[in-house]
Amino acid sequence: MLPEHAPFTSSQRQALDSLLSGLDPVQRGWLSGFLAASGSSAPVSSAAPVAGGKLTVLYGTESGNSEVLADRAVKAAKKRGFQAVMKNMSEVSPADLAKSPNLFVIVSTWGDGEPPETAVGFYKEFMSADLKLANVKFSVCALGDTAYEKFCQIGKDVDARLEALGAARVFARQDCDVDYEDSFATWLEGSLSSLAPAAAEPVSFVAAVAAPAVEYGKKNPFPAETIENLVLNGEGSSKETIHIEFSLAGSGLSYEPGDALAVVPVNAPDVVRGVLQAAKLTGNEEIEVKNVGTKLLADALREDFDITALSRAVLTKLAEAADSATLRALLAEDSKEQLKEYNYGREIVDALVDFAxxxxxxxxxxxxxxxLPPRLYSIASSPLAHENEVHLTVAAVRYDSNGRSRKGVCSTYLADLVKSGDTVPMFIQPNKNFRLPADGSTPVIMVGPGTGVAPFRSFIEHRAALGSSGKNWLFFGDQHYTYDFLYQLEWQEYLKDGVLTRLDVAFSRDQPEKVYVQDRMVQQAAELYEWLEQGAHFYVCGDANRMAHDVHEALISVVEFQAGISREAAEAYVENLKKTKRYQRDVY
Structure with a gap:
């Protein structure tokens, strides 16, 4: 409702009230700018926002999405009159929640049911904490990926735990897949309205600000021109790792070492043909694609849909579409192990053949x-070393399973289909949880086997460009020295120049016994611990399932034996490194 003292007649107020009540916040903002730009010479004061009280937006993030959404939630809440703040789970303790009368939680699930790296400590403590939260009102937005069995599990756990501790849920938990924009908007509006239904967003008429003609980002990826695409492995290698460079000229995009590049791929032609054949369709059929319009089926399968990743969500929809009693039985609660076994190594095309x-x-x-979701890759370049460019280090994924050849959607798109001069849609995904120390004199230890070395190329380039005095130590590993020493000449040049202080390598298949980066860490335990005691920051990038776990265990062992302390004390030492942001991981 407009305030009674607004400069309108009764009938004008009624008409405006009717119009504004049907607009969402984005439409209201557009209308505000439109009116200002079309001749209103002075701003019109709106009613002061209704005070909504204090609101804490707690987030747990791995790739940065939850943090971005938390920021949006805080800004929207402030417009409603809330005293809103956002806090990372790594920065609070569960006991702090009792001080938050209104609490929004935005948390992602990493891998198959794990909390984000920076939220592990909070999550473990919270799930066992004895708290009384009867005075807390809450709502949870869970981010996840339906390709995983434990979709949005951390959000579900936190939501249930808050309720068990006596907190009052004001709006139902929202479980968001990788395409989360609409779901998040629904949750945010519902949650804010539930907390303060009378605190409608005030309408402000402000001077129009000229916006750039085109703004690139997640909603509008930048079509970056490919500068170079080359294979890094030597002839004879069993691996296929590409170095690919893109131009950001004219994009307005910027990044820092540690950030990721989100690439919007397309599905390979042979994969599209396989799905069409399995569904007994030609591809010339016309369909409606949400937010796109009418397209030929073949084009839509290539450009718009995830047509490979098999999950419970996909099979549930397929069971209904194909009216398959066999598939319904496989999806039953008592068939979880059979379903897990079926999904392993299969894709959607297999399910179409089997159940339709x-x-x-x-x-x-x-x-x-x-x-079809974008894929995130750790950036392998420094903006100071390569102006208006961004580089990636990508392993092309190819394998056989269940009688079919398989390949990674985005990695083989970049390896097989993208040539110099081609454009690739992309945007920057900031990662504030993987950053170089602000003090350039701080020592840095980097562990990055295989393509995990990508962000450390960025780190070293950046420190070299800045003239940072801090020592730099890299642990790199791969299969063979002769074929798989990624960026070998660059590392050797940095060693020669003194930018890289130490380089320890582990080539697992160059000798009878396999040697990995964690083995090199243990071999250099005394010096590694000395660097940590000097304040070094420790970084890990690469495979989350085995490598990151083994490196973590090796780090604990190094501390335990070099400091002469118990296993428990060593674990506490390493946990403190995490809390103080001296131990950061970018794992996948």
Missing amino acids: PHGLSAAALTGIFRK
Whole structure:
């Protein structure tokens, strides 16, 4: 409602109230700018926002999405009159929640049911803490990926735990897949309205600010021109690692070492043909694609849908579309192990063959898919060393399973389909949890086997460009020295120049016994511990399932034996490194 003292007649106020009540915040903002730009010479004061009280937006993030959404939630809440602040789970203790009368939680699930790296400590403590939260009102937004069995598990756990501790849920938990924009907007509006239904967003008429003609980002990826695409491995290697460079000229995009590049891929032609054949369709059928319009089915399968990743969510939709009693039985609660076994090594095309033998209509087929998500890659360049450029180090994924050849959607898109001069849609994904120390004199230890070395190329380039005095130590590993020493000449040049202080390598298949980066850490335990005691920051990038775990265990062992303390004390030492942001991981 407009305030009674607004400079309008009764009928004008009624008409404006009717119009504004049907607009969302984005539409209201556009209307505000439109009116200002079309001749209003002075701003019109709106009613002061209704005080909504204090609100804490707690977030747990791995790739940065939850942090971005938390920031948006805080800004929206402030417009509603809330005294809103955002806090990382790494910065608070569970006991602090009792001080938050209103609490929003935005948390992602990492891998198959794990908390984000920076939220591990908070999550473990919170799930066992004895707290009384009867005075807390809350709502949870969970981020996840339906390709994983334990979709949004951390958000579900936190939501249930808050309720068990007596907190009052004001709006239902929202579980968001990788395409989360609409779901998040629904959750945020519902949660804010539930907390303060009378605190409608005030309408402000402000001077129009000229916006750039085109703004690039997640909603509008930048079509970056490919400068170079080359294979890093030597002839004879069993691996295929590419170094690919893109131009950011004219994009307005910027990044820091540690950030990721989000690449928007397309599905390979042979994969599209396989799905069409399994569904018994030609590809010439027309379908409607949300937010896009009418397209030929083949084009939509190539550009818009995730047509490979098999999950419970996909199979549930397929069971209905194909009316398959066999698939429904496989999805039953008492068949979890059988379902897990079936999903392993299979893709959607296999399920179409197995459970939709008579094919599907074009609409039914596309109804089982989710939107094709972008892929995140650690950036392998420094903006100071390569102006208006961004570089990636990508391993092309290819393998055989269940009688079919498989390949990574984005890695082989970049390896097989993208040539110099081609454009690739992309945007920057900031990662504030993987940053060089602010003090350039601080020592840095980096552990990055295989493509995990990518951000450390960025780190070293950046420190070299800045003239940082801090020591730099790199642990790198791969299969063979002769074929797989990624960026070998660059590292050797940095050693010669003194930018790289130490380089320890582990080539697992160059000798009878396999040697890995964690083995080199243990061999150099005394000096490694000395660097830590000097204040060194410790970084790990690469495989989360085995390598990162083994490196973590090796780090604890190094501290335990070099400091002469118990295992428990060594674990506490390493945990403190995490809390003080001296131990950071970028794992996948």
